[in-house]
Amino acid sequence: MAGNAEAMVLASFVADALALGAHWIYDTRQIDTRFGRVTGFLKPLPPTYHATKSRGDLTHYGDQTLVLLRSVSERGGFDEQHFSRCWREFFMAYSGYFDGATKQTLKNLEAGKTGAAAASTSEDLAGAARIAPLVYCYRNEPDRLADHARRQTALTHNSPEVLASAEFFSRVACRVLQGVRPAVAMEQVATETALGEPVKGWIGAGLASASEDTRSTVRRFGQMCEITAALPATVHLIAKYEDRLEEGLIENVMAGGDSAGRGLLAGLVLGAWGGRSAIPERWCSELAAAQEITRLLEQIPSGGNA
Numbered sequence: 001m002a003g004n005a006e007a008m009v010l011a012s013f014v015a016d017a018l019a020l021g022a023h024w025i026y027d028t029r030q031i032d033t034r035f036g037r038v039t040g041f042l043k044p045l046p047p048t049y050h051a052t053k054s055r056g057d058l059t060h061y062g063d064q065t066l067v068l069l070r071s072v073s074e075r076g077g078f079d080e081q082h083f084s085r086c087w088r089e090f091f092m093a094y095s096g097y098f099d100g101a102t103k104q105t106l107k108n109l110e111a112g113k114t115g116a117a118a119a120s121t122s123e124d125l126a127g128a129a130r131i132a133p134l135v136y137c138y139r140n141e142p143d144r145l146a147d148h149a150r151r152q153t154a155l156t157h158n159s160p161e162v163l164a165s166a167e168f169f170s171r172v173a174c175r176v177l178q179g180v181r182p183a184v185a186m187e188q189v190a191t192e193t194a195l196g197e198p199v200k201g202w203i204g205a206g207l208a209s210a211s212e213d214t215r216s217t218v219r220r221f222g223q224m225c226e227i228t229a230a231l232p233a234t235v236h237l238i239a240k241y242e243d244r245l246e247e248g249l250i251e252n253v254m255a256g257g258d259s260a261g262r263g264l265l266a267g268l269v270l271g272a273w274g275g276r277s278a279i280p281e282r283w284c285s286e287l288a289a290a291q292e293i294t295r296l297l298e299q300i301p302s303g304g305n306a
Helices: 002-022 028-035 060-075 080-092 100-110 132-137 142-154 160-177 182-192 197-208 214-221 227-240 245-254 259-274 281-286 290-298
Strands: none
Touching: 002 028, 002 060, 002 132, 002 160, 002 245, 002 259, 002 281, 002 290, 028 245, 060 080, 060 132, 060 259, 060 290, 080 100, 080 142, 132 142, 132 160, 132 259, 142 160, 160 182, 160 197, 160 227, 160 259, 182 197, 182 227, 182 259, 197 227, 214 227, 214 245, 227 245, 227 259, 245 259
């Protein structure tokens, strides 16, 4: 399912770009009033954390995913030191938003720390959300993928639960690419993988909520970045909208809060299942980085050798 693998990466990026305009607006009534139903890319309007961004751009999460994709493409696989160096160099000239995990990691790197020792202790799910390039590269090697997903996450977010979430979504995406329905894949991976009880509990809560209204469910779990809220909310989105990628990614934005972090992972799995036909063409054509993403994917062998 090579076509679905490419769609998986593209859907992760478009989900992030779709969230840009309303990102981190927690009052859903404001989203309704200011934007209506968000069905397309928007330029962030003041007040916003993304004042330097334009319509079709990525959030700082998506930008980091693109840095990882460039590194994987250049090295033919995951090279931890190369990605860490590229990540640091990218932020040296960045004009976008710096979140707490990024600031702390950069400070630690400046102090001479390296690898996971330089990472923040942030519990934001966003640290695990960058993994689409790794899944694409190592989709036929799930154990190797899981290790790389954890390692890339640990460079900036060295929280045990966030690391476990990176492994969880990487293994789920692999199974979905093999033809396993997303909800079934999540149940299987949660049962078979040593993720820890807190993480398994959050996954179970998300799966159990699949029939519920998305806005109220995300509000109940919490709209914030932290894994305690973002993980079950992301699982909810994937389970509820298995065959409705477009609706799922729109409802993610309409639910408010950290829609970009949730979206990167929901898009990853829904894209792996639905393929390119599930992604609206207007999103693909209006994504600013679309051509670069396609070019970089063409340069990555499945089963990277780094």
